[in-house]
Amino acid sequence: MTVYEYVIIGFGKAGKTFASFLASQGIKTALIEKSKERYGGTCINVACIPSKSLEYSARLSHGRDGSWEEKEKRYAEAVEEKNRLTAMLRGKNYDKLVQAGVTVYDGTASFVNDHEILISSDEKEEIIRAEHIVINTGAAPVMPKVEGLDRSAFVYTSETLMDEKKLPRHLVILGAGYIGLEFASYYNNFGAQVTVIQKGSVFLPKEDREMAAAVKEHLEKQGIRILEEADVLRVEDEKEEALIHVKTKNGEEILHADVLLAATGRQPNVSSLALEKAGVEMTPRGAVKVDSSLHTSKPHIMAAGDVTGGMQFTYISLDDFRILKSNFNGDLKRTTENRGPVPYALFLDPPLARVGMTEEEARASGWKVLTASMPAAAIPKAHVLKNPSGLLKVIVDEESGLILGAHFFCLESYEMINLVRLAMDRKIPYSVLRDSIYTHPTMTEGLNDLLGML
Numbered sequence: 001m002t003v004y005e006y007v008i009i010g011f012g013k014a015g016k017t018f019a020s021f022l023a024s025q026g027i028k029t030a031l032i033e034k035s036k037e038r039y040g041g042t043c044i045n046v047a048c049i050p051s052k053s054l055e056y057s058a059r060l061s062h063g064r065d066g067s068w069e070e071k072e073k074r075y076a077e078a079v080e081e082k083n084r085l086t087a088m089l090r091g092k093n094y095d096k097l098v099q100a101g102v103t104v105y106d107g108t109a110s111f112v113n114d115h116e117i118l119i120s121s122d123e124k125e126e127i128i129r130a131e132h133i134v135i136n137t138g139a140a141p142v143m144p145k146v147e148g149l150d151r152s153a154f155v156y157t158s159e160t161l162m163d164e165k166k167l168p169r170h171l172v173i174l175g176a177g178y179i180g181l182e183f184a185s186y187y188n189n190f191g192a193q194v195t196v197i198q199k200g201s202v203f204l205p206k207e208d209r210e211m212a213a214a215v216k217e218h219l220e221k222q223g224i225r226i227l228e229e230a231d232v233l234r235v236e237d238e239k240e241e242a243l244i245h246v247k248t249k250n251g252e253e254i255l256h257a258d259v260l261l262a263a264t265g266r267q268p269n270v271s272s273l274a275l276e277k278a279g280v281e282m283t284p285r286g287a288v289k290v291d292s293s294l295h296t297s298k299p300h301i302m303a304a305g306d307v308t309g310g311m312q313f314t315y316i317s318l319d320d321f322r323i324l325k326s327n328f329n330g331d332l333k334r335t336t337e338n339r340g341p342v343p344y345a346l347f348l349d350p351p352l353a354r355v356g357m358t359e360e361e362a363r364a365s366g367w368k369v370l371t372a373s374m375p376a377a378a379i380p381k382a383h384v385l386k387n388p389s390g391l392l393k394v395i396v397d398e399e400s401g402l403i404l405g406a407h408f409f410c411l412e413s414y415e416m417i418n419l420v421r422l423a424m425d426r427k428i429p430y431s432v433l434r435d436s437i438y439t440h441p442t443m444t445e446g447l448n449d450l451l452g453m454l
């Protein structure tokens with residue numbers, strides 16, 4: 001039986017980065033990935049990178065308009081371009097790991113006991129042994145329990161829809177979260193008619209109320225229909241489309257869709273792992289239970305990324321790598337408790353980016369706050385880029401001048417937010433960003449004016 005010092009299960013962001021690092025330190029390391037189509041993990045193959053490739057193509061396509069046939073053609077080309085990009089990245093990711101000296105096993109990993117792992121593939125089965133193990137198996141889409149959904153030929157997840165080269169005419173999206181709203185925006189820009197089914201009564205319930213209202217108004221202006229307080233009762237297939245029976249506050253409605261996208265969350269990938277054989281505990285919600293340094297209930301087994309049930313972002317998985325590295329070095333400086341503020345971006349058109357608290361959260365926590373809001377149209381660059389829609393908002397502690405929250409719904413906001421995150425993390429008061437020299441014309445220079453309003 002081959003013995004490794006470290007075995008990583010899953011080609012996720014934390015795992016692949018840690019594997020390369022370990023190999024660079026001369027540590028005998030193996031990584032197990034269940035699918036050759038997933039070398040490099042979820043992000044580069046079926047998530048962030050392909051979706052943002054489509055997002056970019058969708059904006060370009062929207063700018064050109066034209067007939068339905070032209071839009072269909074551009075969509076098919078966008079999917080091809082996305083496929084080229086993911087294939088290129090897949091190859092690069094694999095080569096990088098092998099060149100670093102990591103042994104890559106193809107197959108599904110499951111625990112035999114807390115040190116031995118069975119690798120099963122169509123070709124063979126093999127057991128390897130490890131002193132230390134990292135579980136980095138990611139998450140997979142959850143399918144809601146709706147009558148007829150599992151039998152329908154028109155139902156997709158984000159992972160399967162992005163491979164479909166036929167542009168939907170009417171796309172119905174179940175779920176108004178990250179994937180639901182981003183895909184609504186992309187496919188609307190490609191030319192599909194889009195309806196989003198929102199279960200609850202509050203749109204983007206975790207966002208600042210002023211920002212959520214601005215986003216909703218904008219999406220509706222773009223032509224996206226958002227059905228609030230709606231419950232899908234059943235799905236029935238006709239020859240060319242699915243009939244989606246929806247209960248709304250105004251009664252029952254039947255939506256016709258040639259594509260129904262289920263975007264109702266993603267659940268940790270644990271089912272194939274046989275965690276019980278290793279004595280690794282799970283949380284009540286089905287994630288691998290870890291402490292703040294990512295150790296499981298078995299101290300020599302760690303877990304990182306989506307499988308731990310935390311925030312599902314590639315950069316959180318990358319930050320988990322920093323914790324794994326800190327554990328390896330023995331300094332134990334990095335934990336999940338000292339990540340600092342975590343920014344995020346919803347890739348709409350324009351994108352919504354955020355770091356820190358909403359105004360409601362800040363006030364409820366007892367802060368005395370100053371706030372400033374400014375339309376994106378106040379920034380000249382937004383006009384240069386021909387999309388002056390949106391709103392920017394900041395929330396600042398009146399006493400210290402420290403930024404408590406920033407919410408940017410405007411072009412380039414996914415870049416701008418990283419600057420504010422740094423200021424918050426390093427406790428730099430808002431006045432420093434207000435008086436900083438920025439290149440011109442840029443969206444970031446909007447901070448001069450926005451923060452000048454406080």
Ligand SMILES: Cc1cc2nc3c(=O)[nH]c(=O)nc-3n(C[C@H](O)[C@H](O)[C@H](O)COP(=O)(O)OP(=O)(O)OC[C@H]3O[C@@H](n4cnc5c(N)ncnc54)[C@H](O)[C@@H]3O)c2cc1C
Pocket residue numbers: 009010011012013014015032033034035038039040041042043046047048049051052107108109110136137138139158159179269272273304305306307311312313314315316317
């Ligand atoms: C459509 C979409 C868009 C997204 N966009 C963004 C975005 O813009 N920005 C962002 O930060 N995040 C985004 N995310 C979230 C992001 O993709 C995930 O948070 C991230 O990929 C999680 O990485 P990970 O390290 O947990 O593992 P993953 O990258 O999920 O890797 C896990 C790997 O383990 C493999 N595996 C699973 N079980 C086994 C087993 N038993 N044996 C062997 N291998 C196994 C899987 O095949 C997979 O390759 C998006 C997600 C989706 C679905």
Ligand SMILES: NC(=O)c1ccc[n+]([C@@H]2O[C@H](COP(=O)([O-])OP(=O)(O)OC[C@H]3O[C@@H](n4cnc5c(N)ncnc54)[C@H](O)[C@@H]3O)[C@@H](O)[C@H]2O)c1
Pocket residue numbers: 144145174175176177178179180182197198199200232263264265266311312313344345346347
């Ligand atoms: N830009 C980004 O960083 C980005 C983009 C896409 C996805 N992601 C990550 O991927 C994860 C998964 O995305 P997601 O959109 O699937 O999950 P999500 O948790 O963001 O949203 C799921 C939505 O579905 C709703 N829902 C649940 N069950 C429902 C039902 N039966 N009917 C109708 N609605 C229902 C929920 O209320 C919620 O609004 C996200 O948590 C996010 O971290 C990130």
